[in-house]
Amino acid sequence: MDEYAIETEGLTKVFRSRWSKRELKAVDDISIRVPRGTTFGLLGPNGAGKTTFVKMLLSCTHPTSGRAKVFGRDSQEPEARRPIGYLPENHRFPTYMTGWGMLEFYGALSGMDSASRRRRIPELLNLVGLDERAHHLRLGKYSKGMLQRVGLAQALIHSPRLLVLDEPSDGVDPVGRKHIRDVLNGLEREGVTIFLNSHLLAEVELFCREVVIIQKGKMALSGTVASLTSGSGYKVEALGVPESLETELRSRARSFRSVEGTLELLFASREEANWAVDRLRASHCELESLARTRSTLEDVFMKTVDGPISGVTAQ
Ligand SMILES: Nc1ncnc2c1ncn2[C@@H]1O[C@H](COP(=O)(O)OP(=O)(O)OP(=O)(O)O)[C@@H](O)[C@H]1O
Ligand SMILES: [Mg+2]
Numbered sequence: 001m002d003e004y005a006i007e008t009e010g011l012t013k014v015f016r017s018r019w020s021k022r023e024l025k026a027v028d029d030i031s032i033r034v035p036r037g038t039t040f041g042l043l044g045p046n047g048a049g050k051t052t053f054v055k056m057l058l059s060c061t062h063p064t065s066g067r068a069k070v071f072g073r074d075s076q077e078p079e080a081r082r083p084i085g086y087l088p089e090n091h092r093f094p095t096y097m098t099g100w101g102m103l104e105f106y107g108a109l110s111g112m113d114s115a116s117r118r119r120r121i122p123e124l125l126n127l128v129g130l131d132e133r134a135h136h137l138r139l140g141k142y143s144k145g146m147l148q149r150v151g152l153a154q155a156l157i158h159s160p161r162l163l164v165l166d167e168p169s170d171g172v173d174p175v176g177r178k179h180i181r182d183v184l185n186g187l188e189r190e191g192v193t194i195f196l197n198s199h200l201l202a203e204v205e206l207f208c209r210e211v212v213i214i215q216k217g218k219m220a221l222s223g224t225v226a227s228l229t230s231g232s233g234y235k236v237e238a239l240g241v242p243e244s245l246e247t248e249l250r251s252r253a254r255s256f257r258s259v260e261g262t263l264e265l266l267f268a269s270r271e272e273a274n275w276a277v278d279r280l281r282a283s284h285c286e287l288e289s290l291a292r293t294r295s296t297l298e299d300v301f302m303k304t305v306d307g308p309i310s311g312v313t314a315q
Helices: 050-057 099-109 114-127 144-156 174-189 201-207 225-229 243-252 270-282 297-306
Strands: 004-016 023-030 033-035 039-043 065-070 084-087 162-166 193-197 210-215 218-224 233-239 255-259 262-267 286-293 312-314
Touching: 004 050, 004 193, 023 050, 023 210, 023 218, 033 193, 039 050, 039 201, 050 065, 050 162, 050 193, 084 144, 099 114, 099 144, 114 144, 144 162, 144 174, 174 193, 174 201, 201 225, 201 297, 210 225, 210 297, 218 225, 218 297, 225 297, 233 270, 243 255, 243 262, 243 270, 262 270, 270 286
Parallel strands: 039 193, 039 210, 084 162, 162 193, 218 312
Antiparallel strands: 004 023, 004 033, 004 065, 210 218, 233 262, 233 286, 255 262
16 A cells, blocks of 8 residues: 555646746646645745646646656556545636536546435535535525535545645635634544645644645745744743843843833743743842743744745754
8 A cells, every 4th residue: 555645756847938938937846745644735825836736736737847646656647536536726616506516517527326426415515514505506606615615525525535625715714714624634534635735824734734835836845734833942021121131131032022121032942041041030030931932834934935945854
């Protein structure tokens, strides 16, 4: 059995303009491995190449070079794509179809017989939180959030082992997002591999185990969410700090802030935080708090996309 649900080697896509002869490397030499059963996030600013990457994975766009494998098979083989469920970005399902009708259509395209479709469709519509009324309402009358939910049901119709979701929470309100997350968590527990693109970093942080950040088509950072967001520093808050001591402490702090008599200092290491506490207590300053801080995925993302592309790996 293959260890990886997705494996890419040097996947590259160059778009060439017919008129200006200009070239754009939308995806540049990306090699990643997504273990089976994991939740994996592909992040990057607008235009970074996320959708192009996904389209190559699904063989909707042909790579200029490199290759992609799904459960050990080259994704250009139609059989390799059978276990994939896909929710595209900006999908446009036919508006004259009802939610039920659309799932009938996609279920049939996936080769499901009518008895299995009849069983699966109401089950899925309920799972994604669409009530009875919505089952027979035309998609043209669906709200954005309802369309994302029915889109997710479409991706799940044939019980895929790999779910590829391009911006699954786009246009969904916070309650709906939580619901979608719960549905995905349930699938993860069943062993489904989930690969998603998203701009919602807090969501990705809550949901994904591993992430890759790409920028201008290149891989800028990869690692587990836990390793990327852990151990960023120690925050010390103190009151009544004399000016000379404040200057001394600030010189060793990574950052500082002074608000209405409270000095907040962020130190990179435990040793430095302990040194600061010793200095503060020696001067009879009052400690307000001492806490270990984590960086959020958003902090990591902002540092990565603002900084140089260095190909750092944190595992
Ligand atoms: N068919 C195409 N022809 C030419 N250029 C394209 C084509 N598809 C995408 N691009 C370009 O490739 C780059 C990457 O686009 P892509 O849609 O993959 O980005 P993205 O990371 O998904 O962005 P977003 O977050 O906005 O969805 C962009 O500069 C885009 O204009
Ligand atoms: Mg995109």
